[in-house]
Amino acid sequence: MTQNSTPEPVVVDELITETADRLFSELCTHEAVQxxxxxxxxxxxxxxFRETGFDLIAVPEDAGGSGGTLAEAIEVLRLVGYHSAPIPAAENGILGGWLLAEAGIERPDGLVTVVPPRAAEGGWSGGSACSAEVTGDGRVTLTGEAHRVPSARSAETIACVCECDGQTTVVAVPTSECEITPLPNMAGEPRDTVRFDGATGQAAPAPDGVDAAALAERGALSRVALMAGAIEKMCQLTVSYTNERVQFGRPVARFQAVQQHLVWAAQDAALVRMAAEVAAREATRGSAAFEIAAAKLIANQAAARATKACHQAHGAMGMTQEYPLHHFSRRLWSWRKEYGSDAHWSAVLGNMATGVGADGLYPLITSGTLALQ
Incomplete structure (x- = not known):
């Protein structure tokens, strides 16, 4: 769909939001997350989650998906973050499902995860530290090692973007062909090391618009959505706790210093959610390079500020295993490092700004990616 200066709003079905929220509310208890x-x-x-069809919500029906929009998938991801749901929702659908569908590779029945691309000078490098060699008949052999692959230990297939004979290629490798070393991130989420020692899998040329950079942008957008939900819930927990906790005869939320923390957290929650919605809206219509870069940088910085404010307002209670605040703060500190750091996205935005020149800066800010075309 072509972007324009007065686009129609992207509508998310409220039934999707209500169903996902109810599902996670029932299942993502403190004990289940632990x-x-x-x-x-x-x-x-x-x-x-799979029974509802949410796992493939952004994958077209003719590719085995639910046929929903990217904006709807992003809203579901926001609720995954809001409830700290310990599932690889982004990898299976928005990333892995998208890669296989775009390349025309038949997806398996089980979980699909993705090798995250590496930030490299001047762009992104696909396939982590792997090399690929085409063996014929749509098959490829992978050699090398991929790090921090989400839920590789539970997946049936690992998808990645590689360069094969000078051509960008989408590769799908069964996990049975790989050696997997389980490793967690700071939040206890699976971020495994995968060794491809001559692993063979299906391969197909990547169509236009599908490469390591496009995968990185979708990955960054997925993390923004997750972070938006986590910051929102972390803020709500802090408001509730400070209104219930009494010191010197009154709720601690009545103290000016604590109120300042609450305001900062609420501002960041609203800011990241808005950034996620704008980026998702533009990505639904077409290219959203500027909006996604800005949203990921905003989310990364907001996660640091909001975590500090909420933990300071909670005091020692926020550091206990029994209290759920750490489920969100540890995830935020993990997600902000994935698919591009502050430095990376700052450099991307800086290059965009200098590329359009002084006269193009205001149109870039007001029109976003459209100004780059």
Whole structure:
């Protein structure tokens, strides 16, 4: 769909939001999230999520998906972050499902995860530290090692973008062909090391618009959505706690210093949610390079500020395992490092600004990616 200066609003079906919220409210209890951190998996939550069709909401129906919009998938991801649902929702649908559907590779019945591209000088490098060699008949052999692959231990297929004979290629490798070393991130989420020692899989040329940079942008957008939900819930927890906690005869929320923390957290929650919605809206219509870069930088910085404010308002209670605040703050500090750091996206935005020149700066700010075309 062509972008224009007065676009029609992107509408998200309220039934999707209500159903996802109710599902996570019932299943993502404190005990369930803790158990998933210990085991590295949450099969009951993932099974219920798949039954609703949310796992493939942004994948076209002719590719085995639910046929929803990217904006709807982003809203579901926001609720994943809001409930700290310990599932690889982004990898299976928005990233892995998108890659396989675009390349015309038949997706398996089980979970699909993705090798995150690496930030490289001047852009993104696909396939992590892997090399690919075409063997014929739509097959490829992968050699090398990929790091921080989400939920590789639970996946049936690992998808990645590689360069094969000078051509950008989408590769799908069964996990049975790989050596997987389970590793967690700061939040206890699976971020495994995968070794491809001559692993063979399906391969197809990537169509226009599908490459390591496009995968990185979608990955960054997915993390913005997750972070928007987590900051929102973390802010709500802080407001509730400070209104219930009494010191010197009155709720601590009545103290000016605490109120300042609450305001900062609320501002960041609103800011990141708005950035996620704008980026998702533009990505639904077409290219959204500027909006996604800005949204990821905003989310990264807001996560640091909001985590500090909420933990300071909670005091020692926020550091306990029994209290759920850490489920959100640890995820935020993990997600802000994925698919581009502050430095990376600052450089991207800076290059965009200098590229359009002084006369193009205001149109870039007001029109976003449209000004780059």
């Amino acid at each position: 158990a998933a951190e210990d085991s590295g998996d949450a099969p009951d939550i993932w099974g219920a």
